[in-house]
Amino acid sequence: MLAIDAKLVDGVYRIFTQGGMENSGIDAIEWIKRGADLGAGELVVNSIDADGVRQGFDLKMLEAVLNAVDIPVIASGGAGSIDDFITLFKTLPEIDAGLGASVFHFGLVDIRELKQALLDNGISVRV
Numbered sequence: 001m002l003a004i005d006a007k008l009v010d011g012v013y014r015i016f017t018q019g020g021m022e023n024s025g026i027d028a029i030e031w032i033k034r035g036a037d038l039g040a041g042e043l044v045v046n047s048i049d050a051d052g053v054r055q056g057f058d059l060k061m062l063e064a065v066l067n068a069v070d071i072p073v074i075a076s077g078g079a080g081s082i083d084d085f086i087t088l089f090k091t092l093p094e095i096d097a098g099l100g101a102s103v104f105h106f107g108l109v110d111i112r113e114l115k116q117a118l119l120d121n122g123i124s125v126r127v
Contacts, residue, residue: 002040046076054080072096
């Protein structure tokens with residue numbers, strides 16, 4: 001598994017290190033392609049711009065990643081509501097999973113309700 005923290009800088013997604021504090025200067029999409037070429041089996045992509053904001057996933061960045069590689073992609077950063085997950089899977093049906101952290105830890109989203117809402121919207125879930 002390859003995990004990437006990325007942020008849009010001057011029109012290019014860059015990889016960040018040190019907990020999102022330091023710009024490595026590395027083009028995230030190129031690094032992701034390289035990781036896939038070297039055998040990464042799946043990818044967790046965290047948008048630093050969206051992480052913790054609870055305003056939805058970074059769909060533009062995730063679309064760029066999906067267009068760059070043919071391995072499973074897990075979206076991270078931005079979930080704030082059930083609707084954010086529905087939007088993620090409706091907009092990018094190729095995405096393999098959506099990661100939520102604080103929305104579950106702080107009880108903002110109930111997992112059972114999320115699963116039911118996804119099913120009600122024709123999105124398959126693990127039961």
